Amino acid sequence: MISLTTPITEEAVRALKVGDEVQINGVIFTGRDAVHKYLHEGGELPPGVDLKGGIIYHCGPVMMKQADGSWNCTAAGPTTSIREEPYQAEIIGHFGVRGVIGKGGMGDRTLAGCKEHGCVYLHAIGGAAQVLAECVTRVRGVYFLEKFGSPEAIWELEVSEFPAVVTMDAHGESLHREVFAASEAALQSRL
Amino acid sequence: MSALLESLIELIRRASAELPDDVNAALVRSLEQEKKGTIAESALKIIERNIELAKRKSQPICQDTGSVIFYVDCPVGFDQIECEATAREAVKEATRKGFLRQNSVDSITGKNDGTNLGPGAPTVHFHQHRESTIEIRLILKGGGCENVGAQYSLPAESLHANRDLDGCRRVILDAVLQAQGRGCGPGILGVCIGGDRATGYEFSKQQFLRKLDDRNPDPKLDALEQDILKTANELGIGPMGFGGKTTLLGVKICAANRVPASFFVSISYMCWAYRRQGVVLTAGQTIGSWLY
Structure with a gap:
């Protein structure tokens, strides 16, 4: 198990390879469909959100507002990442992102972006909303809540020992490409 | 609060937080079959821990609480209009309680009003039968x-x-x-x-x-x-x-x-987070028994 703490250095990212299991500590920002489209169209990050050396988490959590105005994260698993394929590589490069957490993997453009800019794709366990919510130790803030609605907002989360697997590394390797090719060959021989 | 409303909120809570026994058993078997020390085994171990946590904390197994789809088997003469209105109320209340995420978006404006109600949300399918019982099944299907x-x-x-x-x-x-x-x-x-x-x-x-x-x-x-x-x-x-x-x-x-x-x-x-539950209602529309 490898520990990753934000902000992450390029060196630490380049040391990771496909199949590594990691635990993430520090601050991560959620961002999914609406945020990616907005940023790709030239939208600016709100003051307080800095993705340099940081991690974007493809996630729309369940958040409950507490009596004192703070937020409690009650479910926070990853959403399907491939929908951000048209936007991700440029966002990684433009904002200096070092890690993208999601599920299902991403395509060739993102893989090339990871290699060029020094970033990895970190696969969290889809559906494991409770285990992952327990890793959120504090909700530090929320941005674009009104504009995009709760699941699509940018949530700033403090996490501890958040588990994920490197499935796309900064060397051009992708577990998803590998498994697809092997399963396609296995199917051909069974038709 | 009517008995039917209370029953439906409990149906939603349980569907969102607990997997049916047959699904649990299948996941346990698959964990036993995976090779030790692989990332597949790690993934299934996290899934198992998640199922246990969700049940204990009575919180959604998955944050995507999905499309809300009811299937109602009812006797001839049953008031379907009232039942659908109550189902909508139950969805709204279950969302307020955090059993469901604010998960329903206006497809044209992109607005999410946080109620989980709108055209086609939730979906309620009615089927009349010659029995006197009312059975309501619920599937939450993630995106x-x-x-x-x-x-x-x-x-x-x-x-x-x-x-x-x-x-x-x-x-x-x-x-x-x-x-x-x-x-x-x-x-x-x-x-x-x-x-x-x-x-x-x-x-x-x-x-x-x-x-x-x-x-x-x-x-x-x-x-x-x-x-x-x-x-x-x-x-x-x-x-x-x-x-x-x-x-x-x-x-x-x-x-x-x-x-x-x-x-x-x-x-x-x-998905593995196969949220399916169902109830048979009593004459007073409280929950008589669970179907899964």
């Missing part, structure tokens, strides 16, 4: 698995799929290959052979009301179900698409008549 569903029109030349059972087998297995781990596998397939584009998908989803360990009464469909399950689990896609032995937990197939010009095979994919 990740819904997105990997597929509908094929036979013949599908590129897959060498003709209008026969072998053609059906080819396209169903192609859907498994294309889905990889993106539908949060190990998954469950609901399939309808035939029907039109709408009923095909509709009936494919109704297959998710079946228990994983039941068998298809039609021997041909039963054989196809077993064959697809076995073959899919030989492809090495594995939990989350990490590679491994368990790609599917179950396959459920039905058939519907078609018009001569059409031959659709409609495939719905359900």
